[in-house]
Amino acid sequence: MEEKEELRVVKADGLVIDEYWWWTAASAAQLGWGISKFRKGFAGDSHLMPFKAVAVASLLVGGAASAAVASLRVFGVRSVEDAKSLGRNVRTGLGVRPRGT
Numbered sequence: 814m815e816e817k818e819e820l821r822v823v824k825a826d827g828l829v830i831d832e833y834w835w836w837t838a839a840s841a842a843q844l845g846w847g848i849s850k851f852r853k854g855f856a857g858d859s860h861l862m863p864f865k866a867v868a869v870a871s872l873l874v875g876g877a878a879s880a881a882v883a884s885l886r887v888f889g890v891r892s893v894e895d896a897k898s899l900g901r902n903v904r905t906g907l908g909v910r911p912r913g914t
Contacts, residue, residue: 833886840879847872 850869855862890896904911 833883836879836883836886840876840883843872843876843879847876 847869850865850872855865885891885896888899890899901911
């Protein structure tokens with residue numbers, strides 16, 4: 814059986830920071846930057862407008878993906894097997910028949 818890797822940063826004073834805080838900070842930064850660029854609008858050469866649209870969309874999608882990873886990490890889902898067991902537990906809690914293996 815493999816050991817699960819716990820990604821924690823331990824500071825010199827004993828403070829433990831779980832890894833999901835990094836994912837949360839990354840998603841907040843990306844979403845904030847994307848929203849600020851979206852609200853600012855476009856000023857400049859019209860030939861660069863598609864580039865800016867793709868850049869803003871990438872920031873927003875990246876921020877959403879980082880937030881999704883952070884939420885999975887908070888709830889302890891670190892592997893596919895963890896996700897499968899979470900799905901089984903949700904189905905059982907809803908009273909839905911379990912799926913075949």
